[in-house]
Amino acid sequence: MPSIAARLIPIWLRQYQLSALPTDVIAGLVVGVLVIPQSLGYAVLAGLPPVYGLYAAIVPVIVYAWIGSSNIQAVGPVAITAIMTASSLHPYAAEGAQQYVLMASLLSLTVGVLLWLAGQLKLGWIMQFISRGVSAGFISGAAVLIFVSQLKYLTAIPIAGNGLIGYLSSMQMYAQQLHPPTFIIGMTAFALLVANRYGSKWVWQSWLSSSYAKWAERLFPLILLGVAILLSISLHWTTNGVATIGSIPQGLPTFTLPYVPNFGEALNLLPSAGLMALIIFVSSSSVANNYARLRSESFDANRELTGLGLANMAGGFFQSFTVAGGFSRTAINADSGAKTPVASLMTVVVMIAALIAFGNALAPLPYALLGATIMASIIGLVDMTTFKSAWQRDRLDAASFMAAFMGVLIFGLNTGLVIGLMVSFASLIWQSSKPHVAIVGQLAGTGHFRNINRHNVVTFSNLLMLRIDESIFFGNSESVHRRVVQATQQYPKAHEIILIMSAVNHIDLTGQEMLISLNQELLVQNKHLNFSFIKGPVMDIIEHTQIITELSGHVYLSTMDAVDALKDTYSPII
Incomplete structure (x- = not known):
């Protein structure tokens, strides 16, 4: 029987080959540098100060790298968990920044406990009950809500709400507060980012080789961030009323006890935490399982539950909000040559360096750029291809897609997901009730x-x-x-x-x-x-x-x- 020390050391580390170290280090550095603006933006999307995006990419990433089931999945703040955090904690937004931050950590801890318990109970099989139509409809609806919610950073209009109708109503109500300089900055950044992401064939490949074009496309958001900071300083955007993120606190996240709610608050938080846990598991497992299949590696759904659970539990005590496996950052990690979780640990090193050395350098960064970054990256999550395929091949799955999509837009994330699941299960029962x-x-x-x-x-x-x-x-x-x-x-x-x-x-x-x-x-x-x-x-x-x-x-x-x-x-x- 292996010793306790041997059991604490993950298999990948015991079998680690030094030949993989150079590619792991490079992949980790690339991912770390490229996702800094994304992490800052997701913290803002969650309703938190930007620095919490960097906090969320440290302790949870270390824990998942040690325990998680995937060798190359990059865990961190993602759009879905950010918007669900904001939606779940919306009632606490008026109670002060410190209270809200503590509640975000509590939500991360609660989600982590639920995921960990599911792993211990071997509930990994549950992911097969979320149909493709429901998951695609939910993510597509959430992407639209995220897109609209970020307009407040591009316009300076105080947009708020739980669904699309609420967002649009508040936009109409406060339209006179539109700030032209902010709007110009945000829309210019958005147009450039969209052209970079979806027009790479014309923007880069027309004059660069395919390998250089790929790196130019990836590095462009980071270059744009640097240019925006320089312009903000030289053109005095702050004095012209353009909102910037301000000085980021230097130093690492500290051990902090989450807020201890009363029974009523805990009960109100539990349904949101349960839905978040389900979405995190389904989305993260889909990414991890896909790459495991491509790399001929094994995938253990129950171990994935345990890894995600412990990552979020640990993050709850170190000023993090809820994290999950990221689609885009995992793709970059894989394409950059990552072989093992050492790449994720190198990403943590980059985040630590950003917190210690570059906090003041990021202060002039306009919120409009962070909003534009999220809006440009979120467009690809609107999955109309799945809906078209379902409409042609399986109308019931198409109905589940539309139920989840419209439910999210009209009633918000949590209710929308429940509606999608109910329609999906009703479709399953209807099919079974009419046997051939x-x-x-x-x-x-x-x-x-x-x-x-x-x-x-x-x-x-x-x-x-x-x-x-x-x-x-x-x-x-x-x-x-x-x-x-x-x-x-x-x-x-x-x-x-x-x-x-x-x-x-x-x-x-x-x-x-x-x-x-x-x-x-x-x-x-x-x-x-x-x-x-x-x-x-x-x-x-x-x-x-x-x-x-x-x-x-x-x-x-x-x-x-x-x-x-x-x-x-x-x-x-x-």
Whole structure:
């Protein structure tokens, strides 16, 4: 049995090869430098002072690098957790900056505890119950809200609200407070960032090689940040009424106890924390699992839950707000050559250097640039491709997308997600309540049986064979009963009814009662009920029930055995 020290040292560190160190160091430095403005912006998006974006990229990142399941996932402040933090703590915004900061740390701690508990309870499987439509609709709706919410930094209009209607109403109400210099700065930065992100083919690739163009695109936001600081100083933007972030406190985040709420406050915070934990797990796991698959590495969903949970718990005591795996920063980390979590630890070194040495240098940075940075980066999260694909292939998933999307825009993040989940589960129940029950016949000369409406098959005058393509439970038992009765009326000469159970994985109590009643109804009509292909686990459930003990027909190992035993004359289906 390994010693305690050995168990505390992660496997990746025990197996670390020094040949990976140069690429890890470079990747960590690149990610650290490039996400500084992004981290500052996400803190502002969360309603916190900008420095808390750097705080959130230190202790939680160290903890996840040590414990998390992914070798290259870059954890830190992200747009979704930032906007959900602001939405969840909106009632506390008026109670003072210090109270709000402590509540943000408490929210991080609460989310962390929920994620950690889920990991200990092995609830990693839960991510498969969030449909693609719901997750894409939620993220797309959140992206639109984030985009609109940042207009307050580009216009100086005090926009506020919980949904799109609230934001637009407040914008209209206070439109006269538009500050032209701020608007010009913000819109110019936004236009440049959008051109850089989505027009790289014309902006960079027209005169640079592909490798240089890629780095030019990545470094441009950082260059723009530097130019904005220089212009702010030389043109005295602050004295002209342009809001800047001001001096950033130098020094590392300190150990701070989160706010201890009363019972009512804790209860109010719990639903928001639960939804945040769910979204963090689903989004982070999707990123980590995708890269693990591309790199032929293993992925443990329960370990991911534990890693994310402990990262947020630790952050809650070191002035952090809720963090998650980032789509863009993980992509940069991978593209820059990261091999192990050493790259994330190097990113922490960059953040520490920024806090110790560059706090005053960032003071003239206008909030308008941070807002423009978030707006430009968030556009790509509006996932209309998934909606178009769902509309073409699965209208129910498209409905789930629209429910989550519109729910978020109208009612806010938490309610919107719940609406999307409810529509998704309702769609699942609706699909299950209408099981496919096919009348089948035999493919001539074979032991295979297929749908009579799709294949040229042989049927037998005294047999009616039906394949049930769904488990039988309380939500669909009446539909199965109705379909079987309709089929017997359609083929009145068939007095041997064979239910093919190859696709039935479970029969609940309601389903069992339906089959018992069906057997009795058929017997009154001088018809016999038979089964074929009952799976072992299903037979274990029904073997000693009236379904089998009072069955008017027989149970056959295969449909071919049933046909050989029961067939009379036959006639081909034309």
